Structure formats: structure tokens, C-alpha cells
Amino acid sequence: MAKERVTVIDIARxxxxxxxxxxxxxxxxxxxxxxxxxxxxxxxxxxxYVYNRSAANLRQAKSKIIGIVVNDLTNSFFAELAVGVDAVVQSAGFVQFLANTGEKSERQREVIASMREHGVSGLIISPARGTEAADLAPLVESGIPVVLVVRDIAGAGVSSLISDNRAGALAAVRHLIARGHRRIAFLGGFADTAVFQARVRGYRDALREAGLNAGDDLVIGSAPSRAGGVTAIEQAMMLEERPTAALCFNDAVAFGVCDGLRARRLEPGADFAVIGFDDVIEAKTAVPALTTVSVDPQGMGERAAELLLKQIKAGRAEPEAIVSPVRLVVRQSCGAAIERRLKEVSS
Amino acid sequence: MAKERVTVIDIARxxxxxxxxxxxxxxxxxxxxxxxxxxxxxxxxxxxYVYNRSAANLRQAKSKIIGIVVNDLTNSFFAELAVGVDAVVQSAGFVQFLANTGEKSERQREVIASMREHGVSGLIISPARGTEAADLAPLVESGIPVVLVVRDIAGAGVSSLISDNRAGALAAVRHLIARGHRRIAFLGGFADTAVFQARVRGYRDALREAGLNAGDDLVIGSAPSRAGGVTAIEQAMMLEERPTAALCFNDAVAFGVCDGLRARRLEPGADFAVIGFDDVIEAKTAVPALTTVSVDPQGMGERAAELLLKQIKAGRAEPEAIVSPVRLVVRQSCGAAIERRLKEVSS
DNA sequence: TGACGAGATTGGAACGTTCCAATTATTAGT
DNA sequence: ACTAATAATTGGAACGTTCCAATCTCGTCA
Known part of the structure; x- marks a missing residue:
């Protein structure tokens, strides 16, 4: 069955x-x-006939493969990021090597090595937690274009594309304050990540400019997942002075917070305001629809891919650090429902 | 910067x-x-030194790449499937080529061609909607091991690994009937897929054996997504005789159904029983926790990968059609909460 | 001492493509 | 009719590895 390979020579003959x-x-x-x-x-x-790319790659020392390594494919934010990358990479005639590190830097090392062996012409990396510039040094020295997404790494000397986390958090918390909230929590996420820190910075800045104190008791970390959100809100509700609103590390946490609220017979959006971060597709169809800071993961993937492609074409490009703007999408979960209900009653 | 390639000859010298x-x-x-x-x-x-796999592949006509093509990476079921595949494939020293077709068969053709050109030694495919045996014919003739997951294709002549959809639906509906439900809907999914048909068959069989009529008005298709679930339940609630319970095509639909129920001030699990299908990770942490037919996507990915690896090792193996058992996981959304509340009151 | 075999090592051919320089065929200009 | 320019085609070398058969170096045994 497994017939002889037909080669370019057979065709020629x-x-x-x-x-x-x-x-x-x-x-x-x-x-x-x-x-x-x-x-x-x-x-x-x-x-x-099927074209043999291995042979071609060997001769011309450049492949049409780009690699993308993500830290958690299970999180739909990254899945969407990957489809964004895939879309533009495909239409540029490249093909995508995708690997999932599951936040393990050992695995990350392996997959990056494997990708280099396959001669990828560029790499998009959402680094695993705890990745340092030194881990990437051999890779960047080799001259392969690399763009870091979502999480930047100081001193890595490569391009990066991250969202404006501080500004997003700032806008979200300002919105909550404008709605009259005074005890606002920040829930979820690992405190040792740059993304977490940037978002908390925005959160603190907003509180400060409103003259509210940003006590540490209201910043509660957890795994950045739905389950993490549940535990974070539980912890928040144990506090002496309970918060009335929360900005969550990401949408997954926000959904978890809604779950936790309901478990206590509290209705998110009515009894407690919750805002997420990322704007994954489910955010708009959830009930209540999630107010969130939109970072458009798919679009980010597309932009990252375009940036990478540009660098591949240019041969050697100066690293650029792009921070992608972000906007607050106000839906129901932050209390829009309360106002509507008040209006319904008064009319 | 981009230094000379160091080769095996340099090392030798x-x-x-x-x-x-x-x-x-x-x-x-x-x-x-x-x-x-x-x-x-x-x-x-x-x-x-960096190993050059292109050169090695060229010489030995076999790569350490396996390809996986999924129809919708945005759906967390498939994302989890992919990480399951990734896990076993990686530890067998292979690397994974992942492509997303987004249900478009044109795209599917392209990515499969591209993978063949890269010399993948095996392929795991979750076919796009409407894929026929003829579409896969050139691929299977080439002798590359292929395993189909999730969706089987009649007459393709390759191995497949699907879950026991009929049995799962049967168990779920029996459970609802045992709880006293008489008007049970089947919500969501595209009616032209084999998976849908198998699940509906189980649903009908359960109704029939209980002497209930399985009227077509209670089978309501929709996109197999959260948004689709919302529209399906809305349509169901328009019926003259409303259902009191529903088996959903998958978990995404089930979540949408819960959303739709809440939008009508109905509490899933208390006022209406809903059962999902798939058991994605969020199912157990959602509120109410989703009763669902567990198919363990990650485990399925692992098994598919093992099957493929076995075939690769064996050279030429007889295609096997595995149907993976499935079990009903009873949580809150199907009405467990009602019973518990009754118990709380009486004690 | 010579033959033998096991353990290590080696040079060259081969894999299927692309690139280069060279060649042939075709057309245009004088 | 001859040259120049252009269009189309070509053979061979090269890419970095693996495989094969051959070689070399020992120590051992008769």
C-alpha cells in the first residue's frame, strides 16, 4: 500500500x-x-505527487513554519489567541506549530528546542510563569525572530505585544467608583506575574485618585481560573467589611466569582458588581453578560502574527514593544441591571 | 548576529x-x-549545535511529527482534546502540528495537504462538518496512519475513536424520567451531523421505553455553542406544552440554556432540569454544577494519540473503530438541588 | 604467532529539493 | 544573414543528516 515516494525526478521524466x-x-x-x-x-x-518540504528546507535553510507556544491552551483566552495567529499565518502560506506548556518551564524548554530543530522561521511565545530573560537567551542569540505575547519579559531583547493592563484596570475601577462603589476588591491571578502587577497598579491608581484607601486585604490572589474565582470571592466575603464590587484578574475568574456569588444566593450584577478582563467570546452571551476589559485575544493573535511575519521578512528588525489599547465593555454584570430595575420601578 | 549554522561536521572536527x-x-x-x-x-x-531535523527526515523518510486537525479550537472541548493529544505525543518524542479548520472543508484540505508535505507520520482528525470519505481518500491511500476522533466518517477505512453517544443520551434521559420528568427536550446541535443523530437516537429510545412520545417539536437544533443554547431554550419555552427538562447537545449549549433560563427568571436545577454532554472542565465548577455525560475530552485525546502511535509503530495496522464508554455525572443542574432543598426543609 | 572476533570508528553514497552557471531556442534589430 | 538580446531549459553541486560496508584496534585463544 505504502507506495514509492514520487519525486520531482519522476515528474520530470x-x-x-x-x-x-x-x-x-x-x-x-x-x-x-x-x-x-x-x-x-x-x-x-x-x-x-506530494512536495517534500524537508528536502526544500534543507536546501534553502528556511522553512515555512512558525511556532506558537502558549502556557495554557485550556484557557479559552489562549485558544482564541492561537486561532488568531493561525488565521494570518496560514494566509501568508505558513503553517503553525502549536505547543502547550501548561505553565511548566521545563516543557517550555523542550518545545522551544524542538521547534528550533524543525527550523521554524519565527516564534510567538506566551511564556510560562517564571520564565526569565536568561531562559530565552540562546534562542534570541540564534537570530530567530521572536515575539512575546501577553506576558513581557524584561531584558529579553525581543519584540513584545501586550495589552495595556494598567489602563484597562484603571478604567474599570473608575467606572465602579462612578457607580458609587466604595469597597472594591481585586480578585484572582498569581501575584508574581507582571500582568497581575500591572492590573493591580491600575486598580490602586484609580482608588487613590478617588481618595479611597487601597488596603491590601482587598487584593486576593488565586489561580487564574474559574475555580480560582470561586475561592477568591469566598475569601472576600469572609472579610469584616465586605466589598460590594470586584475587578477580576480575567474573565475565567469573573465567571467563577459569579458562581461563588450565586452559591451564596447573591445575584451578580444586582447584589454585587463584577468586572472581568479579556473579553472572551462567552462574555457577551453569559447571563448576566459580563462587563469586562476587552483585549480581543483573537485580534492580539493576529497582530502578533503580523509583527512576526514582518520581522521574518525584514531579516533583522529592531525589537519593538507594542502595548495594545484596551477598552471597557460595559454589560450587565457590573450593575447596569440595578439601574434598569430602578428605572422599571419608577416608570 | 545570525551566525553560521553549526553542523555535525563542525562537531566532528x-x-x-x-x-x-x-x-x-x-x-x-x-x-x-x-x-x-x-x-x-x-x-x-x-x-x-542545533539538530537539523529536515536533513534527518530527508534521509530517513520519517519524521517525528504528528498532525492534529480540529474543527473548532475555540470550543474548549477541542482545546482539551488537543492538550490530551499533545501530552502523550510529546512524551513519545513526537511534536504536534495543530491546525484549526473552523468547520471549513476548504481549509481542512489545505492543512492536510500542508501536513503531508511536512511529512507527518500520522494524523488525528476531527473532521469538519460535511467531510466525506472521498475527501480523505488520497490521504488514506498514501498509507499515512489516520485516526478520526469525535466524528466518524462512514467508509473512510481508517481508525476512529468516538464516544458512545447513544448510550450517554439514553442514560441521561432515563435519569430525567426517573426523577419524574415527562416533557423532556433535546436542545442544540446541527441535525446533519452523525453525533447529533446518535444522541437523539439515545434520547428517543429512552422516551420510547418509558412509553412517552418523542414528538419532534421537542427536538430543537441550533449552533452547538453557548449562544445557540440561548436561542434553543427560548424556542422551547414558546411551545404550548413547555418541557420541564432538557438534554443538551453539549456543555456549551447547556450553559447557554442555563443563561436563557435565568433571563426568564427560572433557576436551572430548581425550576428546570438541564443535562449537558462532554463534561468540559468548567462543568463541575459552574453554578449550578452541571450534570452531564462525561466523555473526558483530554482522555480521548490521549487515547487517540496512543492509538495513532501504535499504528505508526506497527507500520500497517487494521483500522479499528473504538467507541469510548461514557458515564453520566450527576451534579446539581438536573434537579439534585430540589431534592436536597426538600430534605433541608423536612429535617 | 597467527587467526579470530568483538568493539569502535570511518568514508562515501544517498535522501529530494534548490540554486547557479551554462546552454539552447527564439526573436528582434541592423 | 549575422549579432544581440531575451526567453526557456538544463545538468550538476550543494544542503545536513543517516545508513552501509569497510576498516582499524585490541585482546584472546589455539
Whole structure:
């Protein structure tokens, strides 16, 4: 069954031309006569020829592969990021190598090594927790274009594309304050990540400018997952002075917070305001629809891919650090429902 | 910056051995003396050598790549499936090529072609909607091991691994009937897929064996997403005789149904019983925790990968069709909460 | 001492493609 | 009709590895 490989030489023989001509046809060169091109293409189809990229890569020392390594594919934020990357990478004629590190830096080392061995021409990395510049040093020295997404690493010397976490948190908390909230919690996330710190900074700045004290008791970390959100809100509700609103580390945490609230017979959006971060697709269809800071993961993936492609084309490009703007999308979970209900009553 | 490639020949020169010896070291052959092995390894480290898999693949006509193509990475079921595959594939020393087709068969054709060009040694495919045996024919003729997951394709002549959809639906509906429900809907999913049909078959069989009529008005299709669930339940509640319970096509639909219920001030689990299908990670932490038919996507990914690896190792294996058992996980959303509340009151 | 075999090592061919320089075929200009 | 320019085609080398058969180096045994 496993038939002989048909090669460019077989095609050449069958079409009565040389292998060089076949090669030219394969890469769509304008040098070859229309008639021969047609003939060669016909033979290619007939013999069921499959191009051997390994051989091509070997000769021209560049592949059409780009690698993307994410720290948690299970989180739909990263899944969406990956489909964004996939979309633009595909249409540029590249193919995507995707690996999931599950936040383990050992695994990350392995997959990056493996990708280099396969000769990827660029890499998009959302680094695992605790990744340091030194971990990436051999990679960047090799001259392979790299763009870091979501999480930046100081001193890595490569391009990065992160969202404006501080500004997003600032806007969200200002919104809550404008609605009259005074005890506002920050829930979820690992405190040792740069993303967490940036978001908390925005949170604190907003409180400060409103003259509210940003006590540490209201910043409660947890795993950045739905389950983490449940535990975080439980902890928050144990406090002497309970918060009335929360900005969550991400949407997954926010959903968990809603779950935890309901478990205590509190209705998110009515009895307690919750704002998420990321704007994953489910945010708009959830009930109540989640107010969140939109970072458009898919769009981010697209932009990261474009940036990488640009660098690949340019050969050697200066690293750029892009911070992607972010906007607050106000939906129901932050208390819009309360106002509406008041209006309904008064009318 | 972009330094010269260091090759096996450079290593050989620096270590004072031949390239053949270096090659032997690279593949961990026992033929080479311990002392030379150590020396070669040291030089490899010093020079920062990167193995060139393209060259190796070219020579030995087999790669360490397996491809996985999924129809919707945005759906966390498939994301989890992918991480399951990734886990076993990685530890077998393979690397994973992941592509997302977004249900478009054109895209699917492209990515499969691309994977073949890269010389993948096996393929795990969750086919896009509407894929036919003919679409896969050239692939399977080439002798590359293929395993189909989630969705089987009649007459494709390759291995498949699907879950026991009929049995799962049967168990779920029996459970609802045992709880006293008489008007039970089947919500969500595209009616033209084999998975949908199998699940509906189980649903109908359960109703029939209880002597209930399985009227078509209670089977309501929709997109298999959260948003689809919202529209499906809305449609169901328009019926003259409203259902009191629903089996949903998958968990995403089930979550949407819960959302839709809440939008009508109905509490899922208390006022209406809902059962999902798949058991994605969020199912157990949601509120109310989702009763669902557990298919363990990650485990399925692992099993699919193992099956594929087995076939790759065996060279040529008879296609096997595995149907993976499934079990009903009873949590709150199907009405457990009602009973518990009754008990609380009476005690 | 010579033959033998096991343990290590080696040079060259091969994998399927692309690139280069060279060649042939075709057309245009004088 | 001859040259120049252009269009189309070509053979061979090269890419970095693995495989094969051959070689070399010992120590052992008769």
C-alpha cells in the first residue's frame, strides 16, 4: 500500500523535462513557458505527487513554519489567541506549530528546542510563569525572530505585544467608583506575574485618585481560573467589611466569582458588581453578560502574527514593544441591571 | 548576529572524530565508547549545535511529527482534546502540528495537504462538518496512519475513536424520567451531523421505553455553542406544552440554556432540569454544577494519540473503530438541588 | 604467532529539493 | 544573414543528516 515516494525526478521524466524545470513550476516561477507549466502540473496531479518540504528546507535553510507556544491552551483566552495567529499565518502560506506548556518551564524548554530543530522561521511565545530573560537567551542569540505575547519579559531583547493592563484596570475601577462603589476588591491571578502587577497598579491608581484607601486585604490572589474565582470571592466575603464590587484578574475568574456569588444566593450584577478582563467570546452571551476589559485575544493573535511575519521578512528588525489599547465593555454584570430595575420601578 | 549554522561536521572536527560517530552519539547508539560520547556531547554544548531535523527526515523518510486537525479550537472541548493529544505525543518524542479548520472543508484540505508535505507520520482528525470519505481518500491511500476522533466518517477505512453517544443520551434521559420528568427536550446541535443523530437516537429510545412520545417539536437544533443554547431554550419555552427538562447537545449549549433560563427568571436545577454532554472542565465548577455525560475530552485525546502511535509503530495496522464508554455525572443542574432543598426543609 | 572476533570508528553514497552557471531556442534589430 | 538580446531549459553541486560496508584496534585463544 505504502507506495514509492514520487519525486520531482519522476515528474520530470514523465513530463519530458528536467527536474530543474519542474522545480521552477513548483515555485511558480515566471521563467517557465505556459505550455510546459500546464503539462508539468498535469503530470503532478496524475502521479499524486506530494512536495517534500524537508528536502526544500534543507536546501534553502528556511522553512515555512512558525511556532506558537502558549502556557495554557485550556484557557479559552489562549485558544482564541492561537486561532488568531493561525488565521494570518496560514494566509501568508505558513503553517503553525502549536505547543502547550501548561505553565511548566521545563516543557517550555523542550518545545522551544524542538521547534528550533524543525527550523521554524519565527516564534510567538506566551511564556510560562517564571520564565526569565536568561531562559530565552540562546534562542534570541540564534537570530530567530521572536515575539512575546501577553506576558513581557524584561531584558529579553525581543519584540513584545501586550495589552495595556494598567489602563484597562484603571478604567474599570473608575467606572465602579462612578457607580458609587466604595469597597472594591481585586480578585484572582498569581501575584508574581507582571500582568497581575500591572492590573493591580491600575486598580490602586484609580482608588487613590478617588481618595479611597487601597488596603491590601482587598487584593486576593488565586489561580487564574474559574475555580480560582470561586475561592477568591469566598475569601472576600469572609472579610469584616465586605466589598460590594470586584475587578477580576480575567474573565475565567469573573465567571467563577459569579458562581461563588450565586452559591451564596447573591445575584451578580444586582447584589454585587463584577468586572472581568479579556473579553472572551462567552462574555457577551453569559447571563448576566459580563462587563469586562476587552483585549480581543483573537485580534492580539493576529497582530502578533503580523509583527512576526514582518520581522521574518525584514531579516533583522529592531525589537519593538507594542502595548495594545484596551477598552471597557460595559454589560450587565457590573450593575447596569440595578439601574434598569430602578428605572422599571419608577416608570 | 545570525551566525553560521553549526553542523555535525563542525562537531566532528572539533571533537576529533568523524561525522558518523557524531551521528551515532546523537541517536544514543550503544556502539560508541563512553569517553568519546562524553567528549562529543561536550563539544555539542560548547558550539551551541542545533539538530537539523529536515536533513534527518530527508534521509530517513520519517519524521517525528504528528498532525492534529480540529474543527473548532475555540470550543474548549477541542482545546482539551488537543492538550490530551499533545501530552502523550510529546512524551513519545513526537511534536504536534495543530491546525484549526473552523468547520471549513476548504481549509481542512489545505492543512492536510500542508501536513503531508511536512511529512507527518500520522494524523488525528476531527473532521469538519460535511467531510466525506472521498475527501480523505488520497490521504488514506498514501498509507499515512489516520485516526478520526469525535466524528466518524462512514467508509473512510481508517481508525476512529468516538464516544458512545447513544448510550450517554439514553442514560441521561432515563435519569430525567426517573426523577419524574415527562416533557423532556433535546436542545442544540446541527441535525446533519452523525453525533447529533446518535444522541437523539439515545434520547428517543429512552422516551420510547418509558412509553412517552418523542414528538419532534421537542427536538430543537441550533449552533452547538453557548449562544445557540440561548436561542434553543427560548424556542422551547414558546411551545404550548413547555418541557420541564432538557438534554443538551453539549456543555456549551447547556450553559447557554442555563443563561436563557435565568433571563426568564427560572433557576436551572430548581425550576428546570438541564443535562449537558462532554463534561468540559468548567462543568463541575459552574453554578449550578452541571450534570452531564462525561466523555473526558483530554482522555480521548490521549487515547487517540496512543492509538495513532501504535499504528505508526506497527507500520500497517487494521483500522479499528473504538467507541469510548461514557458515564453520566450527576451534579446539581438536573434537579439534585430540589431534592436536597426538600430534605433541608423536612429535617 | 597467527587467526579470530568483538568493539569502535570511518568514508562515501544517498535522501529530494534548490540554486547557479551554462546552454539552447527564439526573436528582434541592423 | 549575422549579432544581440531575451526567453526557456538544463545538468550538476550543494544542503545536513543517516545508513552501509569497510576498516582499524585490541585482546584472546589455539
Amino acid at each position: 514523465a513530463a519530458g523535462v528536467s527536474k530543474s524545470t519542474v522545480s521552477l513550476v513548483l515555485q511558480g516561477s515566471s521563467l517557465v513557458n505556459e505550455a510546459t507549466r500546464a503539462k508539468v502540473n498535469a503530470v503532478i496531479r496524475d502521479l499524486g | 572539533a571533537a576529533g572524530v568523524s561525522k558518523s560517530t557524531v551521528s551515532l552519539v546523537l541517536q544514543g547508539s550503544s556502539l560508541v565508547n563512553e569517553a568519546t560520547r562524553a567528549k562529543v556531547n561536550a563539544v555539542i554544548r560548547d558550539l551551541g
